[in-house]
Amino acid sequence: MESQGKLYAFYKTPEWRALKAQVMHDHGNECEACAAKGKYTRADTVHHEKEVRKFPGLALTRWVQGPDGAPREVLRPLCNRCHNEAHDRCNGERRSAKKNKRKDLTAERWD
Secondary structure (H helix, E strand, C coil): HHHHHHHHHHHCCCCCCCHEEEEEHCCCCHHHHHHHHCCCCEEEEEEEECCCCCCHHHHHCCCHHHHHHHCEEEEEEECCHHHHHHHCCCCEEEEEHHHCCCCCCCHHHHH
C-alpha cells in the first residue's frame, strides 16, 4: 500500500500538475482516442504510455526518441472511458478479474 501512497502523492506534485496542464492545453483538452474515432470528447486525464509504477523514471517525460529518431509523445489526453480501456479496466476493476467462470444458462441447464 506504500507504493499506492507514493503514486497518489506524485499526481499531486506541482511538476506533474504543470505538465498535465500543458499536455491538455496543447491538445485542446480533447480525448485523443475519441478524436481518432472521429468523436469529440473532453479529456479528463493524461495517460502515461509507460505506467508510472513500472517506469517511475519516465513519470515526468513527455517526449521520447522514436525508432526513426523523431520525437514521439508518450503522454496522451484521454477521457475516463478511454483511459479505463487503455488500462483494461471496467468500472475501476481489471476486466480479467470480472470474467464470469460460470457456464451460461441454456434451456437444458434451466431445469
